[in-house]
Amino acid sequence: MNPSRPHAVSVFVFEAGGTLLGADPREIRAVTGGGGGERRALRVESPQGERTVAVDRVRGIEILGPGDLRPLPEWAEPLRARGILGAALAGRERPVEEREVVLLVSLGRFAATRGEEGGVA
Amino acid sequence: MPPSDPTSDPSPLEEAIRSSPAEERAPEAVPTIRVMTFRLGGEEYGVRVSDVDAVSPRLATTRVPFAPAHVLGLANLRGRIVPVVDPRPLLGVPRGGAEEGGRPRILVLRSGTMIVGLVVGAVHEVEEVAESAIEPPPSTVAPEVAALLAGILRLPSGVVALIDTARFMARSRPTPETARPAP
Numbered sequence: 001m002n003p004s005r006p007h008a009v010s011v012f013v014f015e016a017g018g019t020l021l022g023a024d025p026r027e028i029r030a031v032t033g034g035g036g037g038e039r040r041a042l043r044v045e046s047p048q049g050e051r052t053v054a055v056d057r058v059r060g061i062e063i064l065g066p067g068d069l070r071p072l073p074e075w076a077e078p079l080r081a082r083g084i085l086g087a088a089l090a091g092r093e094r095p096v097e098e099r100e101v102v103l104l105v106s107l108g109r110f111a112a113t114r115g116e117e118g119g120v121a
Numbered sequence: 122m123p124p125s126d127p128t129s130d131p132s133p134l135e136e137a138i139r140s141s142p143a144e145e146r147a148p149e150a151v152p153t154i155r156v157m158t159f160r161l162g163g164e165e166y167g168v169r170v171s172d173v174d175a176v177s178p179r180l181a182t183t184r185v186p187f188a189p190a191h192v193l194g195l196a197n198l199r200g201r202i203v204p205v206v207d208p209r210p211l212l213g214v215p216r217g218g219a220e221e222g223g224r225p226r227i228l229v230l231r232s233g234t235m236i237v238g239l240v241v242g243a244v245h246e247v248e249e250v251a252e253s254a255i256e257p258p259p260s261t262v263a264p265e266v267a268a269l270l271a272g273i274l275r276l277p278s279g280v281v282a283l284i285d286t287a288r289f290m291a292r293s294r295p296t297p298e299t300a301r302p303a304p
Contacts, residue, residue, distance in 0.1 A: 019183055020183050075236065076185065078296050079295055084187070089200065096199065097200065100197070
């Protein structure tokens with residue numbers, strides 16, 4: 001929830017693994033790396049303990065209203081189990097048809113699932 | 122002429138009148154379907170027009186982690202989030218760009234409440250064909266591909282493989298079994 005706009009939410013937007021992801025900033029314990037050639041990463045809490053999610057690029061916090069959020073299409077619903085919650089249209093300053101799709105994830109579940117498969121940095 | 126006897130056998134005229142329908146019957150309507158055809162890997166494919174939700178130019182997609190390789194991602198289609206797939210691996214079509222012909226399009230299909238977009242080559246005309254003209258896929262088609270087809274149509278323009286939208290959508294949908302490891 002964003003206090004200045006009660007129906008808006010703050011989303012931490014970042015690029016990882018060639019895709020554009022968004023998450024609740026409160027899930028992020030720390031953003032690490034990024035200096036001296038060190039790869040940037042997010043430290044997040046998952047059901048299996050603290051995990052690290054490698055990040056290619058941090059876009060920053062985006063304030064999104066209810067009209068910017070979309071449920072996961074029914075066809076893609078099975079991916080919810082992997083921590084993919086829905087989608088958002090980022091870039092409110094642009095016309096709706098030009099906005100980018102951001103996948104909204106539960107970072108804890110997402111990181112835990114990636115961790116099971118050895119994909120966590 | 123002697124007076125007619127009502128107890129005698131009916132005359133041929135009466136028989137003809139009795140066997141006639143009460144009104145003229147219209148010629149029997151042949152059930153038809155409308156098919157939108159498109160190019161994919163040098164072959165012609167088709168879908169029922171009633172299954173087509175939209176046709177759009179190719180859109181940027183956001184890749185979906187864990188989704189099977191044929192899932193290209195989610196696209197923003199005028200504010201609507203549409204999953205986009207490459208149908209070629211599922212239909213056994215070799216990957217190739219030049220032979221697709223025309224600019225690639227996203228053909229958004231609907232089955233029940235689900236929608237999915239297919240990246241296809243040039244989208245052609247809509248043909249109206251008799252439902253009875255749908256033939257079973259030839260035995261040379263791999264069973265897993267044949268399972269995604271409603272049949273084939275022999276049109277003047279060539280043979281068209283008619284996709285069964287509901288079965289295609291069910292088969293292309295991510296499942297825990299088809300999910301791939303995260304990069």
